[in-house]
Amino acid sequence: MDYIIKTQGLNYSYHSGQTALFDVNISIKQGEKTAVIGSNGSGKSTLFLCLNGINKPQKGSVFFKDKKIDYSSKGLLNLRRFVGIVFQNPDDMIFSSSVRQDIAFGLLNMGFSNSQAEEKIKRISDFLNLGSLLDKPVHALSGGEKKRVSLAGVMVMEPEVIILDEPGAYLDTVNTKTVYKIIDDLSLKGKTVIISSHNMDFVLNWAESVIVLKYGKVVFNGKTEDLFLNNELLDFAGLYEPQIIKTYKMLINKGVIAANSTAPKNITELEMLIK
Numbered sequence: 001m002d003y004i005i006k007t008q009g010l011n012y013s014y015h016s017g018q019t020a021l022f023d024v025n026i027s028i029k030q031g032e033k034t035a036v037i038g039s040n041g042s043g044k045s046t047l048f049l050c051l052n053g054i055n056k057p058q059k060g061s062v063f064f065k066d067k068k069i070d071y072s073s074k075g076l077l078n079l080r081r082f083v084g085i086v087f088q089n090p091d092d093m094i095f096s097s098s099v100r101q102d103i104a105f106g107l108l109n110m111g112f113s114n115s116q117a118e119e120k121i122k123r124i125s126d127f128l129n130l131g132s133l134l135d136k137p138v139h140a141l142s143g144g145e146k147k148r149v150s151l152a153g154v155m156v157m158e159p160e161v162i163i164l165d166e167p168g169a170y171l172d173t174v175n176t177k178t179v180y181k182i183i184d185d186l187s188l189k190g191k192t193v194i195i196s197s198h199n200m201d202f203v204l205n206w207a208e209s210v211i212v213l214k215y216g217k218v219v220f221n222g223k224t225e226d227l228f229l230n231n232e233l234l235d236f237a238g239l240y241e242p243q244i245i246k247t248y249k250m251l252i253n254k255g256v257i258a259a260n261s262t263a264p265k266n267i268t269e270l271e272m273l274i275k
């Protein structure tokens with residue numbers, strides 16, 4: 001088994017009749033940093049909801065490790081210990097009245113005692129700097145604070161796979177940096193992190209592998225550098241070239257960088273090529 005999550009022939013339609021995913025076949029390797037990208041409405045969020053069983057596909061299957069998802073309530077509860085998802089909009093996932101209750105919800109559901117839950121909440125809120133928010137009512141939080149609380153609610157469960165749907169949305173620069181730092185820590189701990197993003201420079205620098213969706217179909221599933229050096233594919237998928245790659249190509253044209261050099265992932269690597 002060379003994947004942790006895999007889909008086979010996945011089709012998903014909403015009640016409205018809108019088909020959001022067509023014959024999606026993807027596999028995600030354990031511990032690999034994976035980005036899912038594509039225009040608005042291409043099916044990223046729908047796919048994520050299929051990966052942790054919230055959406056049940058009308059056709060096809062989702063596998064976690066070597067098992068098909070079991071859609072019974074017990075099966076789903078079990079799956080969510082291993083696959084956690086942070087929604088793009090924190091209002092979609094926060095529903096308890098206080099921050100502490102909200103973070104505790106999943107833990108208590110999983111059968112942890114109040115004191116065990118409390119200990120885990122203490123640890124995660126220290127890590128995410130949420131201590132001063134724990135006793136606040138959720139409705140009194142700013143968008144960015146809510147986002148951090150929803151992240152805490154997932155991280156506290158310590159799932160093996162963490163899916164983040166546009167983690168930069170609703171966050172200012174400082175909080176975006178904090179969240180990116182947390183994401184790096186999760187990868188270092190060996191977690192499998194899956195992210196959707198519209199920031200191509202972030203994807204280039206962060207992701208090891210990329211899945212590109214267009215109108216609910218997978219148009220690319222492979223190595224990040226293979227995608228970003230393929231302008232035809234980028235155009236076809238409605239994606240833009242990362243600034244770093246644009247600059248790299250411009251410097252090759254001007255003879256500043258050797259044409260056979262390896263494409264840089266970030267500004268530091270680009271600078272090394274110039275020296």
Ligand SMILES: Nc1ncnc2c1ncn2[C@@H]1O[C@H](COP(=O)(O)OP(=O)(O)O)[C@@H](O)[C@H]1O
Nearest residue numbers: 014016018020039040041042043044045046047
């Ligand atoms: N709750 C919903 N009901 C009906 N259609 C939906 C719903 N959510 C998404 N869709 C439709 O499904 C398609 C995929 O949407 P979505 O997965 O949200 O894309 P993305 O996350 O890439 O922007 C779009 O055509 C969207 O309009």
Ligand SMILES: [Mg+2]
Nearest residue numbers: 044045088165
């Ligand atoms: Mg979305």
